[in-house]
Amino acid sequence: MTEWLEEDYNPQNRFDEINKVEPEFWKKKKLEQMNKTEWELLCDGCGKCCLNKLEIRGKIKFTNTHCRFLDKQTCLCKIYEYRFKKVHDCRDINLEAVREQPRWLPKTCAYWLLDNGYELPEWHPLISGTASSVHSSGMSLQNRNIISESGVSDFENHIIEWEDL
Numbered sequence: 172m173t174e175w176l177e178e179d180y181n182p183q184n185r186f187d188e189i190n191k192v193e194p195e196f197w198k199k200k201k202l203e204q205m206n207k208t209e210w211e212l213l214c215d216g217c218g219k220c221c222l223n224k225l226e227i228r229g230k231i232k233f234t235n236t237h238c239r240f241l242d243k244q245t246c247l248c249k250i251y252e253y254r255f256k257k258v259h260d261c262r263d264i265n266l267e268a269v270r271e272q273p274r275w276l277p278k279t280c281a282y283w284l285l286d287n288g289y290e291l292p293e294w295h296p297l298i299s300g301t302a303s304s305v306h307s308s309g310m311s312l313q314n315r316n317i318i319s320e321s322g323v324s325d326f327e328n329h330i331i332e333w334e335d336l
């Protein structure tokens with residue numbers, strides 16, 4: 172199967188779609204009112220939803236293990252177009268996922284923030300105008316101590332308590 176992430180893929184291209192949507196749409200629309208382009212633009216590209224998690228006594232615990240299809244450098248999915256076919260527990264980020272309890276998206280996730288009455292942070296690409304701000308601000312998985320899930324069986328020994336999860 173062809174991998175979706177091309178070597179010369181430029182994440183900035185996705186945020187350039189902002190010229191096609193209503194200015195500051197995220198301040199004017201609820202999540203359920205957004206069209207597909209707006210919805211996709213909301214994702215900050217942090218990659219943190221692709222960390223493996225455990226549910227322990229009703230709470231979600233993140234681990235520092237990531238889905239084997241996450242590209243650690245770009246923090247993007249290598250098989251985005253085929254992800255649901257290839258990874259049985261890959262979750263679609265839809266309204267239901269955003270509102271699920273216990274919360275399993277990181278607390279910096281743009282969908283979760285907006286749905287809970289918060290504003291987008293200054294490092295969000297829609298605010299900064301550049302896709303790389305999620306990395307330069309340290310809010311993505313880039314340069315963090317994470318490992319691929321491949322070969323990991325003791326996920327409970329990989330639980331992390333980062334402040335931005």
Ligand code: SF4
Binds near residue numbers: 213276277
């Ligand atoms: S956590 Fe939210 S904002 Fe970050 S990559 Fe996942 S869906 Fe996008």
Ligand code: SF4
Binds near residue numbers: 221241251254262
């Ligand atoms: S398959 Fe799903 S969980 Fe894995 S990297 Fe892609 S989007 Fe993330």
